Amino acid sequence: MGNGTQISTSVTIINSLLGFEALSLSGMDTTSALTILAGSKLEIASAFFTFGTILTPNASSWTAISTASTAYLAFTPSGTAGSQIVSGSYVDTTVWSTSKQGWYTSAASVIRCTHSIYKTSPTVYSNKAFLMNPNKDRIDGSLIINNSLTVVGGIIETGSNGYGVNAEYFTGAISATTTTVVTGIAEADVIGMSIQVSTAGGYLSPSDGTSTHKISGKVAGTNIEIHVGTSLIGGNFYKLLVWYKV
DSSP states (O other): OOOEEEOOOOHHHHHTTTTOEEOOEETTTSSSOOEEOTTOEEEETTEEEEOSSOBOOOHHHHHTSOTTEEEEEEEEEESSTTSOEEEEEEESOOEEETTTTEEESSTTOOOEEEEEEEEEETTEEEEEEEOOOGGGOOOSSOOOOSSOOOOSSOEEOOSTTOEEEEEEEEESOOOSOEEEEOTTOOGGGEEEEEEEEOOTTOOOOOOOSSGGGOEEEEEETTEEEEEEOTTOOSOOEEEEEEEEEO
């Protein structure tokens, strides 16, 4: 496990680099543990660090994170100013610091956080994401995406005639009616829905026109119900999309 090392430079230059982050991480598109790749750069509390070797966050800090909760990738500097090193770990809280222009474990802390990770299990690192500046989460103008867009959660359009998209996820085999509560959506506002069944190697049994092979959804008040037949085979990941007025 390597450490990042401080680049000794003038205070004037460092002060102009508040919030600087140029990290390359392995495992961002998988559920495996993260590592910080060599060549990465990071400013932490007016000190500038470079990573000459791969940095692996402390494993015991991940163990300390509760399952089914969000963790944050944290960088802790130590040593004498001008020749500090920085280590990586996981923490369970972070706040935005306007004076340091970054996410830190507290307003007075020098431990910087850069990414969030959801702990699905001790060995599953899910929903990895970069922590954005909270003042830069709006775009004035058009957004063009050349590749795919993946949204974890919901998309809301706030225009007067806009529509929201709410996603509900289910895991495990479903062999009978399953009901989930969709908070804050009135039945009269629901426009439509679709159901997707996906899994590695999974499939639906061929439809023969009988009810035992059908999958459908319906609105019942503020509940969304998924109905599947008893012959559903192999599907262990369900996604229900609901379009509704906002």
